[in-house]
Amino acid sequence: MAVDLSQLVKAYDVRGVVPDQWDEPMAELFGAAFVDVVGARAIVTGHDMRPSSPGLSRAFARGAAARGADVTEIGLCSTDQLYYASGALDLPGAMFTASHNPAQYNGIKMCRAGAAPVGQDTGLAEIRALVEGWAETGGIPEIAEKQGSVTQRDTLDDYAAYLRSLVDLTAIRPLKVVVDAGNGMGGHTVPTVLGGLPLDVVPMYFELDGTFPNHEANPLDPANIVDLQKRVREEGADIGLAFDGDADRCFVVDERGEPVSPSAITALVASRELAKHGGEGVVIHNLITSWSVPEVVEECGGTPVRTRVGHSFIKAEMAKSGAIFGGEHSAHYYFRDFWNADTGMLAALHVLAALGGQQGTLSELVAQYDRYAASGEINSTVDDQAGRLAALKESYQGREGVALDELDGLTVTAADWWFNVRPSNTEPLLRLNAEARDEATVARVRDEVLAIIRG
Numbered sequence: 389m390a391v392d393l394s395q396l397v398k399a400y401d402v403r404g405v406v407p408d409q410w411d412e413p414m415a416e417l418f419g420a421a422f423v424d425v426v427g428a429r430a431i432v433t434g435h436d437m438r439p440s441s442p443g444l445s446r447a448f449a450r451g452a453a454a455r456g457a458d459v460t461e462i463g464l465c466s467t468d469q470l471y472y473a474s475g476a477l478d479l480p481g482a483m484f485t486a487s488h489n490p491a492q493y494n495g496i497k498m499c500r501a502g503a504a505p506v507g508q509d510t511g512l513a514e515i516r517a518l519v520e521g522w523a524e525t526g527g528i529p530e531i532a533e534k535q536g537s538v539t540q541r542d543t544l545d546d547y548a549a550y551l552r553s554l555v556d557l558t559a560i561r562p563l564k565v566v567v568d569a570g571n572g573m574g575g576h577t578v579p580t581v582l583g584g585l586p587l588d589v590v591p592m593y594f595e596l597d598g599t600f601p602n603h604e605a606n607p608l609d610p611a612n613i614v615d616l617q618k619r620v621r622e623e624g625a626d627i628g629l630a631f632d633g634d635a636d637r638c639f640v641v642d643e644r645g646e647p648v649s650p651s652a653i654t655a656l657v658a659s660r661e662l663a664k665h666g667g668e669g670v671v672i673h674n675l676i677t678s679w680s681v682p683e684v685v686e687e688c689g690g691t692p693v694r695t696r697v698g699h700s701f702i703k704a705e706m707a708k709s710g711a712i713f714g715g716e717h718s719a720h721y722y723f724r725d726f727w728n729a730d731t732g733m734l735a736a737l738h739v740l741a742a743l744g745g746q747q748g749t750l751s752e753l754v755a756q757y758d759r760y761a762a763s764g765e766i767n768s769t770v771d772d773q774a775g776r777l778a779a780l781k782e783s784y785q786g787r788e789g790v791a792l793d794e795l796d797g798l799t800v801t802a803a804d805w806w807f808n809v810r811p812s813n814t815e816p817l818l819r820l821n822a823e824a825r826d827e828a829t830v831a832r833v834r835d836e837v838l839a840i841i842r843g
Contacts, residue, residue: 391523397516399813400507400700403486403495406440410494412447413527414519418496419451419482420528421518425511426500428480430458430536432473434465435484436573436634438598440494445484448496449538456532462543464596466573466635468731471503472547475727478502485573485634488606491599503727504707507700548581554725555737557585560744564625566590566641568616570605571597574631581733586744590623592616605633608718610647617645627743627750629736637719638732640739642750648758651678654715655685655757657738661713661723662688672705672714672722674698675796676808676821680759681715696796697810703728717765717821761830763807763822768841770818773811776841777818780809783840805833809841 396404402418404410423431431452435441449459462473467483474481478501486493498506498515506512522528565587569575575594582589592615593602603612607630620628620641628641640648658671658681667689673681674697682692690712695705699722702714706728714722721735722728743750770776777798784790784800791801797810797819805824812819818841824830 389524391520393516393520397512400505400512400698401495401497403489403493405492406444406494412443414523415444415447415496416451416454417519417522417528418515419448419453420455421451421515421522422448422480422482422498423452423455423457424518425514426480426506428452428457428501430460430479432460432462432470432477432479432481433484434462434470434473434481436466436598437464437571437576437596438484438486438491438494441484441598444494445482448482448484451528453536453538454528454531455536456534457536459536459538461538461540463540464573464576465543465547466577466733467497468636468726468729468733469543469547469573469577470497471499471727471729471731472550473543474499474501474503475729476543476546476550483634487634487636488604488608488632490604499729503729505700505703510700544577544580548577551581551731551734551737554723554734555741557587557737557741557744560586560741561747562586562588563627563740563744564588564590564623565740566592566616566619566623566625566628567594568592568607568613568619568628568630569594569635570607570612570631570633571595571600571602572605572631572633573635577635577733578631581737587740590619590625592619600633605631607632607637607639613639613641613647616641617647621645627740631732636730636732638721638736639719640736640750642754644751646751648750648754649678649762650715650717650719651681651762652754652757653719653735653739654721655681656742656754657715657721657735658685658690658713659688659757660738660742662690665712669712670709672702672709672711674702674716675799676717676765677715678758678760678762678823679806680757683759684757694795699730760823760825761827763820763830763834766820766834766838767812767817768820768838769816770841771816773816773818777809777811779843780837780840805829807833807837809837
């Protein structure tokens with residue numbers, strides 16, 4: 389019977405419901421296929437706190453070892469800790485996590501040595517084809533004459549030391565920091581990374597629990613940072629940090645409990661990275677980050693480069709251009725000093741260093757990086773994505789003083805506003821982001837565009 393894994397193997401990773409869509413025998417096939425496709429003699433694996441993660445990770449290691457690869461298991465870790473291990477040990481890696489998805493989901497994020505991403509165009513399609521073929525015929529076709537070994541290694545202290553070598557926090561003023569780990573891997577990494585610094589850390593939901601008893605570990609959804617906002621105000625804290633389930637994304641809340649836009653964080657970190665590199669360097673930003681990002685980059689002497697949304701595009705552009713830093717609206721932050729991989733923890737250290745290196749509040753500090761009014765991302769369910777996009781294009785084409793581009797969906801830019809509408813890859817949605825010089829203009833643009841999309 390033909391096996392079709394199109395619902396399991398996504399653009400950048402493997403992700404689905406356990407055991408309905410995949411299980412440990414399937415994970416074993418993925419381990420063997422990964423080794424074959426990346427041509428690895430040794431790999432490193434890690435996993436998050438989901439109930440199914442240890443078993444899936446161990447099965448993947450069995451499959452890899454059966455093909456002759458030595459496996460180093462680093463066990464419980466954040467996704468960026470796995471990227472650290474892949475970079476520092478110069479080994480291909482596999483991280484078992486479904487990030488912010490609900491408890492019944494799990495997945496694999498794979499990378500080549502040096503944390504280089506494995507996506508559809510860089511090996512994932514071949515891995516899927518091998519697994520589908522083997523699943524039809526009943527397993528891995530041949531076991532290597534010399535099977536690989538499986539050993540354990542703890543990298544948490546090394547990961548923390550490496551991050552702290554990149555951002556000096558020893559001389560900052562004392563700060564009170566509320567951290568919401570969402571029962572995810574931040575509860576594992578934050579105590580070691582932030583321990584011993586001039587920080588009074590107030591922990592929230594640090595207990596590792598892959599059933600997410602308190603709230604979803606997705607800080608981009610405003611409902612999931614309500615507890616953090618309240619606690620920051622109650623504690624009179626200087627800053628709040630929220631991590632997603634696998635702790636590769638970090639979301640920031642100011643001393644008033646107000647969310648700080650990831651675009652403002654991107655601009656702030658970009659200014660610090662450019663200062664560190666003598667005011668020169670390329671900074672990547674996706675096309676729905678704020679206008680303030682390229683403005684700040686240019687003011688600091690750097691070169692902004694605009695890309696499509698999605699980590700595979702950002703990482704490819706980082707490698708091509710030698711960029712020192714990249715940021716996305718979704719709170720993913722990429723660093724040349726971190727093998728071009730994304731690490732929310734390193735971005736958080738930059739924000740703490742910037743805040744603690746001066747006397748003002750966080751809201752005062754980020755005001756210079758937050759210059760425009762934004763709509764936030766607004767999703768519309770549509771029957772015909774292409775048809776609605778075509779209707780939008782027709783409506784705005786030829787208007788005076790308006791430019792269109794189709795780098796990713798449709799972007800329409802005028803003198804004092806812009807919007808982007810792009811289709812979701814996985815759902816029948818169109819996603820709108822709009823920005824303008826004032827709230828009234830952004831509301832007008834938003835309503836006009838939504839009327840066409842939803843018309």
